[in-house]
Amino acid sequence: MAIVLTGIFSSTNALQAFQSSLDTTAGNLANIATNAFKGRRTLFQDVFYSDSQNGQVGQGSQVGTTDRNFSQGKALITGNDLDVAIQGQGFLAVTASNGTTQYTRDGALQLDATGMLVTIDGLVVQPPITFPADVTSTRISANGTISVLTGSSPETPIVLGQLRLTNFANLQGLQAIGGNRFVETNSSGVPLTNIPGTSGLGILTQGSLEQSNVDTSTELVRLVTTSKNYVANSRALKVEDRIVEGALDLVG
Numbered sequence: 001m002a003i004v005l006t007g008i009f010s011s012t013n014a015l016q017a018f019q020s021s022l023d024t025t026a027g028n029l030a031n032i033a034t035n036a037f038k039g040r041r042t043l044f045q046d047v048f049y050s051d052s053q054n055g056q057v058g059q060g061s062q063v064g065t066t067d068r069n070f071s072q073g074k075a076l077i078t079g080n081d082l083d084v085a086i087q088g089q090g091f092l093a094v095t096a097s098n099g100t101t102q103y104t105r106d107g108a109l110q111l112d113a114t115g116m117l118v119t120i121d122g123l124v125v126q127p128p129i130t131f132p133a134d135v136t137s138t139r140i141s142a143n144g145t146i147s148v149l150t151g152s153s154p155e156t157p158i159v160l161g162q163l164r165l166t167n168f169a170n171l172q173g174l175q176a177i178g179g180n181r182f183v184e185t186n187s188s189g190v191p192l193t194n195i196p197g198t199s200g201l202g203i204l205t206q207g208s209l210e211q212s213n214v215d216t217s218t219e220l221v222r223l224v225t226t227s228k229n230y231v232a233n234s235r236a237l238k239v240e241d242r243i244v245e246g247a248l249d250l251v252g
Helices: 002-030 216-251
Strands: 040-051 055-068 075-077 084-087 092-095 101-104 109-111 117-119 124-126 135-140 145-150 158-162 165-167 175-178 181-183 192-194 203-206 208-210
Touching (some): 002 040, 002 055, 092 117, 092 165, 117 124
Antiparallel strands (some): 040 055, 075 208, 084 203, 092 101, 092 124, 109 117, 135 145, 145 158, 165 192
16 A cells, blocks of 8 residues: 555656646746746656665655746847847846845836836836936947937937946846846845946847747747646556555455
């Protein structure tokens, strides 16, 4: 009976692990159109327990970790003066409503009612940069320098400020909090901030946005494979359940 119950545990553990993988894949596919989204993958590990008579007995698999792919997404040209794609390493730092500093690669920027540079959900980009009301054109250089022409200065560019990028020693240690943003943790290490194009940081491309790095073909193959594995373990669990039921009938 113990061997049969071990089989049930194995199938149950596997079903939970494959369900987690399906959830991860579904999340990736749902964010194919999300600016600068970084896809995830579920990594499995085997499960054993020691049996004095049979040595180590397998109990299926479990989720070891879910890591994130921080590779570069393709750049989409938008022509919007306030859109910036990060080419290379780094994140834009923003200030949340609760005062905490968060990090994003989504460069779809805009101005709020006061002329301050913010993200699409209204978080202030750090360091803060405020635009005059009479701006006629904006230039964001590769190193993040922002200059504008205005109605009062139509020929002489006015430098408004300098965008900076932040990187971390361990990107896998960053905690995703939704809204395409991350926060630092003890595992990520401290934020390292500098001018774009220095200290190993990427550069900025004005008028473009980084796209999701999710590969549709890869995710669909993973979805089909995981679904088949899930069904196979479901069938195994049903067989083991029948065996247990038969054994109980014999005992009864």
